[in-house]
Each structure stands twice: as structure tokens, then as C-alpha cells.
Amino acid sequence: MEDSLPLLGALVALLVGLAVGKAWERYKLRDGRWIDRRRARDSHHYVLGLNFLVSNQIDLAIEELSQATRVDSDALEIHLILGNVHRERGQVARAIQVHQALLQRPKLTKVEHAYILLCLGLDFKRGGFVDRALEAFNEVVRMDPNNQYALLYLQKLHEEQHQWADAHRIRKQLVALSGPDTQPRNQAILGFLENALGSEALAVGDRGRAARHFEEAIDLDAGTAPAFLNLGDVRLMQGDVAGAENAWDRLMTSSPERAYLAFARLEKLYEQLAQPDKFEQRCLRLIAANSQDWRARLALGGHLAKRGRDLEAFEFLLAALEHNPHGLTVHQAVWGVLLKLDLGRALVQRYIESARSSVFFLDPHVCVKCHYRSTELLWQCPHCHEWNSFVEERIAPAQDATGEM
């Protein structure tokens, strides 16, 4: 038994040492007082601050979080949050001040350093200091090459600056980091960036490079509709008529709902080639594939009217009206053809009947608070329960000449 006494003593000493160490970790001396390091996080100021933040009461959140930092000025995450809240409040100078002060702290871990820099970059971005924001995000990527947030912000900043090559390079880095489930979305974004690079090349007269970018955009994602239009335009500039026709035809096949974007180009092309029937064929093909396609009917109606086939045009336009009774351009086209046909009484009658059977403004009343729609004027919104919140929806004028509403 006596043999075990020294062992017991050593064990007790070890436990005491551990307890002191724990206490040291938890408490520290500041201004001659012992401060509980955990207090800041445990204080009701911190919890209240987070609650105010969640309920979007930003001023109260700032007040409580500031109180929490006074309990323990060392608590890094509370300062970080406080800085971010200042930024969201539009107090960018304060946010920058808070985050820059954190960067001066000794013994920051690499993760902490990178995160503070990221917040600082967002402050600069919000304040419109683009170069300093780019610098901060680039610094984060240097410290942590796989930081997807920093890469994403860098891409967006380059896009805003129309620096398409940089945006594209960074998107490629992001693609390499992301999983297979995000690849379709990635392909779509890369497609639009390639398309922008093509337009940039075209603006400086480099048609060959422009065409390659447009082709690449289409290869990446056939949903990049503008790339088909642009590729056709470049081919035509290069004197390659078949190439132009091919590009626009491919748009019709890959995205029939966007086919109408190529109508004016194709109609003009076939007119120049003295092959107007080809335009008619393409419209008919679209209508056969999608019976709802009012744009193809409108285009075909206009095309036939130009060629003097007014009665046929009238039938297509009336059918277009059935599928899109709200389309002012369709009504205009119908009246154009009716005038050409000397307002034939029977035809006008058919137009009036068709318009009458179409339901206009099915649900014109909209709740201004929650956007609930209703066919009749309601005094209390059934969705958000607001009183007297319905207004009648109006279509805004294309150009607001008077400025009054």
C-alpha cells in the first residue's frame, strides 16, 4: 500500500495540472481581472444578437453583438459577424475597419486569415473598390487554392468588369473543383462566357477567333441560344451563306422555343437567295412540332402577307391569336391584313368572334404585398391576410414619356 503512495501523488499532481491547464484555457487575465473566454459566446448579448440577425432587426443585432465583443474583445467570430452586419447595413467603412483590425491579430490560423480576407474582399466589393476586392479574393485563393467562395466572387467581379477571359479561366478552376452533379450548370455558364468571348473578338474584327468561340459555346451547351445567332452572323460576314443557314437551323432544332430569334435573319437570307419557300417550310415545321407555337404563325402570316397571299396569312394570324390573345403584335398584324383585304365584312366578323372567345386579363388583380393573383377585386388577401392590398395590374408602356404613374 505504501508503495503506491508516490504513484497516487503523481496522479493527483497530473489531475491538478490538467485542471489548471483547462482553467488557463478558459480564463485569462485582462486589466487585472480574470475573464472567462467562453463568456462572450455564452452571454445573452451574443444569443440575442444572432436572434435579431435572423429576424432581420439589424440595428438591434449590431447593438447586442457590440455588447458581446465588450465582454470578450478576443472573440474572433463575433467581430467577423459584426463586421459583416455593418457591411450589409451599408456601413462599409466600419466593416473594413473591423475586418482590417482582425487581420492585424497575431497567431491567426490559415483558415481564420483566409476567412477574414474573404470578408474584407466582400467589404471592398460592396464599397465599389473593385481593384482592392480583386486583390483580397486573389490573396484568399493564393492561401487556399480550393476556396470556392473566393473563386466565385472573383468570377462575378471579372464578369461585372466584362473581363471575360479572366472570368472564363476562373470558372474553369471552379469546374475542376465541383462534383459531377453541377456539371450541366457549369457547361451552361461556360457556354455563355465563350459566347461573350466571341462577341469580344468580333468587336475587334477577329472573325475567325469569334467563330471558334461561338462554336465552342454551342459544343459546351446547345442551350446557348445567342451563340447560334452570332455564329450565323459571323458566317454571313465571312461570305459563308450555307454556314449561316446551318447555324440558324441548328438553333431551331436544339431550342424550338427560341427559334423565333432567328426568324428575321432567315427570312432576309432566303429573300436574298430568292428562295422564300424555305422560310415558309421552316415555319410550318415548327407549327407541326408544337401546335401552340404562335410566334411561328405570326412570322408566317407576316411573310405570306408580304408575298400577297393575304387570305392564307389571315388564317395563320387568327390561329396565332387563339394561342396568344394578349399579343398586341398579333392584333396589329391581323388589322394590317384586314386592311389589305378591304375590311371584308365576314373576315372582320371572324376576328371579333375570335377575340371575344379569348379571355383577356384572366387575373388582373394582384396583392402588392405577396403577389397573390385574383380575377376579382378582394378586400382582404386570402394568402397574406393584408387588407386592401389589391391593385389592378397594368402593362407598363414601352417608353414612359410623361414619367407619371
Ligand SMILES: [Zn+2]
Ligand atoms: Zn397578399
